[in-house]
Amino acid sequence: MSDLLKYSIELVAVLLLALGIKGLSKVRSARGANQVAAIAMALAVLGLLISYAGEPSFNAQAWTWIIGGTAVGGVLGAVMAQRVPMTSMPETVALFNGCGGMSSLLVALAAALYPAALDATGPVALVSIVVSVFVGSITFTGSIVAMAKLQGWLSTPPWMQSKLRHVFNIALAVAALVGAVEMIRNADSGTGLWLLIVSSSLLGIGVTLPIGGADMPVVISLLNSYSGVAAAAAGFVVGSQLLIVAGAMVGAAGLILTQVMCNGMNRSLVSVLFGGALGAGSVAGGGGGEYTNITSCSVEECALTLEAAERVVIVPGYGLAVAQAQHTLREVTRVLESAGIDVAYAIHPVAGRMPGHMNVLLAEADVPYEQLKEMDQINPEFPAADVVLVLGANDVVNPQAKSDPDSPLYGMPVLDVQEARTVFVVKRGMSAGYSGIKNDLFELVNTSMLFGDAKKVLGDLLVELKDLGLGKK
């Protein structure tokens, strides 16, 4: 009876989890789907507790430890989720993800140290433990490094950008392999286990540290996929089919998402993982050409042009997200709208600090959803735009991607902003985008540069627009 109940609950939980992931891929159903997934998770936990009810070891003492762990982890998670600003979403996901990896690692460690108690004996359990420890460690240290880099707490030491790091990482991978083999051959000695933990933890750091900030979302997505794999491996260790299914689903979904992100950036996963900080290298090497014909202009000129426009398209990019300028931007567009100017936002698939991040930021700043236009939708509309305002975006508006077959960017989907009558580019300086490639857009006759931090420029612009009498009700 108990078995039947357990399997029914598990089945429903798997079904709801699948429906949850499915629903998360449509705007209308996404919020409900997230809640369905959360209910599925609660159901899975309930099913597990029911299936172990009546076991002698499931006593008051066990409950104390369960409640203790739940209270600490749950409360911290809830507080973190409420407090964190929307611009910090990439590092938040990285942190959560790292903790998931840590959890798998600890369970595998427990199973390795006390195999008899957890019925984790035999070759299958051993291999699962090895996989779980390996992937769990990499996920944990990799995610923490990713978070620290995104927060600006860590920068890449120069030697990590040289070829030397490949030697370092290969040595660590070999050490991990030796540890794994030793662990399977000689399960009772702890040497293999600790060698595996230490070397795979260092490997997670070594692989993630050289990767540049703009590529980090791809890495987080990949690490998210890993944490699914780690969960599935933990499922083999403790013999839970539900854990295996859910882990496998997340692992597969994470891989697809990683691939989608890579496509959007015109980067292959291999070059993200092994190419290191591409941008840093090319900038040092001259940035792929000097700019000769740059027109820069003042905020005042920009305001005057905007005032005379009928149709304005905003192209928000990474720089806007970093400057946290989405609220100021929204104030500027409110002023423009109140003067009867038509405003739309062109959202490149990888705009922001990770794909879809820009939509979240603009939604947070109260931008109406229907003003956000996706690339395929907005590209035919650029010729009809009077002014395009590019805010901290670079590679995604580089016309070379369409016109120059020799450019490394060639083939990457871009926004055709050069088709508009006037283009203003707000940028901190003339440094290249993370691809390190010169942007022909900046030299076009209809392009003017506004140098400065996106938030400051937008603030000044707002003042100028109000001086011109716009935005008065």
Place this chain on the structure above:
Amino acid sequence: MFVEFLWVLLLGSLLGFELIGKVPPTLHTPLMSGANAISGITVLAALTAIIKAGDNTALLLLGSVSLGFALFNVIGGFLVTDRMLAMFSRKPARKENR
């Protein structure tokens, strides 16, 4: 038993590949965050470890810490995803007063 598990792994992976074949870029960040919350399903493994631990304090401790990490991931992940998605869903209702 092992073969059965492998089947489960295989079918779960295929399901995952199929489920999110098409996602609008808008939802990549929430989807990543939501999928990340689901990967905290290791709570099940952590709970199993605690329940089977008996009087083994080290095992209880490992299980409990593991449970804490997993729940941090799960609860934080679902809540933060909900926060993001809440911003999308309230948009259409505001259209009228503009």
